[in-house]
Amino acid sequence: MKKMTRLFYSGLIVLSAAACRADTPDTGTSSAGAVQNPFAGKKVLVAYYSHSGNTQAVARQIAQAAQGDLFAIETVQPYPAAYNDLTAQAKREINAGFMPELKNKVPQMETYDVVFIGSPNWWGTYAPAVKTFLSQYDFSAKTLVPFFTHGGGGMQRCESDMKAQLPQARFLKAASFPGRSSGASPEALQNWLDKLAQ
Numbered sequence: 001m002k003k004m005t006r007l008f009y010s011g012l013i014v015l016s017a018a019a020c021r022a023d024t025p026d027t028g029t030s031s032a033g034a035v036q037n038p039f040a041g042k043k044v045l046v047a048y049y050s051h052s053g054n055t056q057a058v059a060r061q062i063a064q065a066a067q068g069d070l071f072a073i074e075t076v077q078p079y080p081a082a083y084n085d086l087t088a089q090a091k092r093e094i095n096a097g098f099m100p101e102l103k104n105k106v107p108q109m110e111t112y113d114v115v116f117i118g119s120p121n122w123w124g125t126y127a128p129a130v131k132t133f134l135s136q137y138d139f140s141a142k143t144l145v146p147f148f149t150h151g152g153g154g155m156q157r158c159e160s161d162m163k164a165q166l167p168q169a170r171f172l173k174a175a176s177f178p179g180r181s182s183g184a185s186p187e188a189l190q191n192w193l194d195k196l197a198q
Helices: 002-023 054-066 083-096 128-135 158-165 186-196
Strands: 044-048 069-072 114-122 143-150 175-178
Touching (some): 054 114, 083 114, 083 128, 114 128, 128 158, 143 158
Parallel strands (some): 114 143, 143 175
């Protein structure tokens, strides 16, 4: 009898737990870091240049949240792996206005309504590869959403330089995220996307 009673109460606990899970409202944010999509009904592209993987991690989060397509901006000639060599080359290229050749182009760019554009902050601005990318397409009828990763310097001139390169484009507010291979914090990403939807 005691055994049956224990089984009965165990069953009630399992059923109660399942009911609690079923009745929990979906807020759009899960413990896994999912965020709500402010661009429902729009065709979204998330294009990014990433050298160390930090910008790529954020781009993947954005693509998932906005249900967008990912496009990696890649240079024909890779940058040096050593940090000092990389920063020295990046500084030379930025000062010279150099635009490196890219490996590929976005298929059917004309079909996208919203284009997120991501880059690391190099010497206070976006990477030369992104400058090349922006020069290859007509963005006048698109909504552009820049995002940047950084090692402590914040956004600096990244957003303003991009707007200066594309004065005819419609920009939404840019965001910058501390560089880390795990991507942006879900809270910071959600706060930014919420503001974009307003």
